[in-house]
Amino acid sequence: MSETILKVDHLKTYFDVTKGVFAKKQIVKAVDDVSFEVYKNETFGLVGESGCGKSTLGRTIVKLYEPTDGSIEFEGKDISKIKGKELKAYRKDMQMIFQDPYASLNPRMTVGEIIKEPMKIFNIYDTDEEREARVRELLDIVSLKPDHIRRYPAEFSGGQRQRIGIARALAVNPKFIVCDEPISALDASIQAQVINLLKHIQKEMGISYIFIAHDLGMVKHISDRIGVMYLGHIVECGPSDVVYHTPLHPYTQALLSAIPIPDPDVAKAKQRIVLEGEIPSPINTPAGCPFASRCPRATERCRKETPKPVQLGERSVACFLYEK
Amino acid sequence: MSEMKYDPSMFEKLDESEKNDEAIAMESKTFLQDTWRRFCSNKLAILGLVVLVIMILLAVFVPVFSQYTYDGQDLANTNALPSAAHLLGTDKLGRDILVRICSGMRVTLAIGFTSAAINLCIGIVYGGCAGYFGGRVDMTMMRIVDIIDSVPSLLYTIMILMVFGNSVFSMMLAISLTSWITMARQVRAQVMSLKEMEFAMAAKVIGCSDLRILLKHLVVNALGPIIVCLTMMIPSAIFTESSLSFIGIGIQPPACSLGSLANEARQLINTQPLQVVWPVITIALITLSLNFIGDGVGEALEAKR
Numbered sequence: 001m002s003e004t005i006l007k008v009d010h011l012k013t014y015f016d017v018t019k020g021v022f023a024k025k026q027i028v029k030a031v032d033d034v035s036f037e038v039y040k041n042e043t044f045g046l047v048g049e050s051g052c053g054k055s056t057l058g059r060t061i062v063k064l065y066e067p068t069d070g071s072i073e074f075e076g077k078d079i080s081k082i083k084g085k086e087l088k089a090y091r092k093d094m095q096m097i098f099q100d101p102y103a104s105l106n107p108r109m110t111v112g113e114i115i116k117e118p119m120k121i122f123n124i125y126d127t128d129e130e131r132e133a134r135v136r137e138l139l140d141i142v143s144l145k146p147d148h149i150r151r152y153p154a155e156f157s158g159g160q161r162q163r164i165g166i167a168r169a170l171a172v173n174p175k176f177i178v179c180d181e182p183i184s185a186l187d188a189s190i191q192a193q194v195i196n197l198l199k200h201i202q203k204e205m206g207i208s209y210i211f212i213a214h215d216l217g218m219v220k221h222i223s224d225r226i227g228v229m230y231l232g233h234i235v236e237c238g239p240s241d242v243v244y245h246t247p248l249h250p251y252t253q254a255l256l257s258a259i260p261i262p263d264p265d266v267a268k269a270k271q272r273i274v275l276e277g278e279i280p281s282p283i284n285t286p287a288g289c290p291f292a293s294r295c296p297r298a299t300e301r302c303r304k305e306t307p308k309p310v311q312l313g314e315r316s317v318a319c320f321l322y323e324k
Numbered sequence: 325m326s327e328m329k330y331d332p333s334m335f336e337k338l339d340e341s342e343k344n345d346e347a348i349a350m351e352s353k354t355f356l357q358d359t360w361r362r363f364c365s366n367k368l369a370i371l372g373l374v375v376l377v378i379m380i381l382l383a384v385f386v387p388v389f390s391q392y393t394y395d396g397q398d399l400a401n402t403n404a405l406p407s408a409a410h411l412l413g414t415d416k417l418g419r420d421i422l423v424r425i426c427s428g429m430r431v432t433l434a435i436g437f438t439s440a441a442i443n444l445c446i447g448i449v450y451g452g453c454a455g456y457f458g459g460r461v462d463m464t465m466m467r468i469v470d471i472i473d474s475v476p477s478l479l480y481t482i483m484i485l486m487v488f489g490n491s492v493f494s495m496m497l498a499i500s501l502t503s504w505i506t507m508a509r510q511v512r513a514q515v516m517s518l519k520e521m522e523f524a525m526a527a528k529v530i531g532c533s534d535l536r537i538l539l540k541h542l543v544v545n546a547l548g549p550i551i552v553c554l555t556m557m558i559p560s561a562i563f564t565e566s567s568l569s570f571i572g573i574g575i576q577p578p579a580c581s582l583g584s585l586a587n588e589a590r591q592l593i594n595t596q597p598l599q600v601v602w603p604v605i606t607i608a609l610i611t612l613s614l615n616f617i618g619d620g621v622g623e624a625l626e627a628k629r
Binding site for chain 2: 150
């Protein structure tokens with residue numbers, strides 16, 4: 001296996017949502033004790049329902065949120081508490097592509113200004129001509145036209161905007177990009193366009209990705225390894241083929257059974273696991289396995305103790321069913 | 325299932341024109357051009373702009389080129405009705421009303437625009453910081469604002485005029501000192517909602533400093549509401565000035581503002597009602613045109629997404 005570029009270790013991101021001075025303390029455990037590794041040049045997919053903390057995890061990794069506890073090691077260096085100059089240097093290596101292409105571009109700046117801004121901040125080129133040339137090059141990479149440079153974001157379609165966002169992320173030649181649901185706001189034909197562009201860029205430039213999505217099928221297509229999140233925890237994590245074809249954790253099994261199959265005959269034969277109940281509130285979560293309240297195979301023990309991840313070959317599962 | 329038939333024509337090279345499918349037909353415009361174009365499509369706003377420009381030109385040039393001065397008395401010719409010599413007539417001391425109104429407009433407009441500019445600066449910095457940093461900073465800053473706001477603003481104004489004397493400068497100071505609060509609240513609200521947008525996060529991820537995010541990404545996008553608030557502020561500053569002068573603690577004679585002119589004329593309202601009408605119409609015209617302009621600019625600046 002190739003070398004580790006990002007190592008997340010027992011990461012916790014909590015938010016204090018207590019209202020008023022005398023109210024009872026309320027903590028949202030958005031990311032609760034998450035550990036995983038991402039290797040160089042690979043794509044790590046993160047899936048889960050909305051509200052399970054996958055976006056918070058992504059934003060904590062790019063340091064938009066401060067982690068409450070645990071560490072994030074990037075190229076062997078703990079970046080969970082860095083500030084100032086060090087943080088700026090980290091930002092140059094770690095970029096992000098956002099979910100909503102209609103909200104992630106400043107409507108007051110032209111495409112050229114948007115892509116040029118990170119170069120200016122990091123002083124990558126000496127003259128404006130060089131920067132301009134690089135912008136044209138980047139526009140070409142994301143297959144937009146060089147004369148789009150003076151246009152405003154409002155003049156572009158969703159897919160085009162997402163590609164502008166990708167060009168902005170690439171402007172500083174990062175080593176790692178966190179893609180926060182980059183395709184969920186796009187329609188299916190455009191999704192393929194963006195996914196293929198991301199794959200192409202990875203092959204050309206050797207960038208590692210964390211790819212966040214709620215669509216397991218799409219994540220499987222792009223990822224080398226997958227982590228399945230539920231209520232702030234990673235419940236199953238392993239190579240995408242293995243997780244996709246032989247899911248072990250009851251939650252992964254339920255999630256996979258929900259993927260629509262484009263063949264009605266096969267779809268009829270397949271049994272859908274329908275989960276009972278709602279995803280519990282992440283505020284003051286009860287003890288035990290986070291999935292216990294909805295799990296069809298939960299036991300008394302699941303409600304009392306939190307299962308530790310069990311290593312089974314290349315994958316890990318956080319479930320008592322697989323404890324040796 | 326029947327076998328698919330493939331026609332060789334399906335595999336021919338695409339036309340060269342297909343390469344242009346990413347092109348945008350609309351002509352490329354800069355931000356100012358686009359804003360101006362949208363502003364021009366609003367007829368009322370254009371009318372307001374024309375009226376305001378005429379008013380400003382009158383205020384600047386009439387006192388310069390007229391044969392009369394604002395304090396030149398002609399006691400032989402008092403309370404004259406409008407005539408060819410005095411277009412709007414003369415007041416009780418025989419001073420030309422047109423010249424007095426125009427120089428009054430100078431004072432009033434100067435106070436209005438300057439205090440609005442001061443408000444804008446303080447409001448953006450204060451409200452921007454409170455909204456951007458949020459949490460305790462916001463809490464502390466906004467409570468200070470609430471405290472300032474809890475004392476009637478007329479009280480501050482009168483106190484400052486007492487301390488610094490009745491000059492145009494102290495008038496500007498007095499008006500700005502309390503009315504920036506509205507602007508600060510407006511900017512804060514805008515910044516608070518905009519900072520949650522993904523482009524603000526994107527700016528952070530590409531390493532922008534807090535100041536740069538605040539000014540280049542947040543305030544710029546809040547310009548529409550800020551301009552509307554600003555243009556509402558100029559009339560309110562003009563009103564404050566006028567009412568202070570009206571109750572006699574503002575601009576002192578022989579200098580005049582629109583408010584003090586209305587006050588002087590009020591004493592003769594029973595015998596010379598026309599003299600009240602002129603300053604009042606002027607105030608109304610300025611206020612109305614500013615409101616129209618504000619609406620127009622606000623709409624034209626509304627961000628397209």
